[in-house]
Amino acid sequence: MIGRLFGVASQRVPSLLYRVSLMMKPQVVFVLGGPGAGKGTQCSRIVEGYGYTHLSAGDLLREERAREGSEFGQLIANYIKEGKIVPVEITINLLRKAMEETMKKDEKKFRFLIDGFPRNEDNLQGWNSSMEGKADVKFVLFFDCGNEVCINRCLERGKSSGRTDDNRESLEKRIQTYLQSTRPIIDLYEKLGKVRTVDASRSVDEVFADVKIILDKEG
């Protein structure tokens, strides 16, 4: 009987919607730290060894900036150059779409590293109002690194990255944005006991050794 009802229901519901409704709730780790702290580098390592998908808010915004016909391209370009935080609706939509597309392709891919988000109060409120109950935030992986080390790594990266914001002028603004807007978000999660901190000023291997200890424990 139940089987018959189930069969009837699945015929009526459009198949894509039906599949989405059966998906696991996304499990999210927010990855935060200053510009150049090594978030992207460590996320790539995590993806190799653990079943996570890496979504970088910065990369998604750069892709959207480059997408032909994007109504937000110019706005995003200006914000990135100035090291300012792009309005949350744009970033959340890109993140949500990327999560949905990943899970539609492979429903086992429901674990996400969201890198460079939430970067400020506006990001956090946007997430809470549109993703509350729709995704579980497991913890915040915080790559703690001094400003000078961060700046020098980005200047080094800037020699080949082609990024419009890997120059000293943009970097000083990005560090200010990080200190004024992102650190308070990390402090807020810290109070909730949700931050796992790694000293990111060391070598890539040393940092990853600590990351592994955290992931092996937290899953």
Ligand code: ADP
């Ligand atoms: P983020 O994603 O936090 O901006 P990246 O992972 O892109 O940082 O790293 C910034 C630059 O620093 C890159 O050129 C990267 O190769 C280099 N880098 C990353 N981690 C380390 C590290 N632990 N030691 C030295 N250089 C690093």
Ligand code: AMP
């Ligand atoms: P990143 O690649 O993480 O260094 O980010 C580069 C730039 O993209 C930042 O300086 C911001 O201008 C923009 N950006 C990245 N993440 C976010 C976010 N969560 N919200 C808004 N803007 C962002």
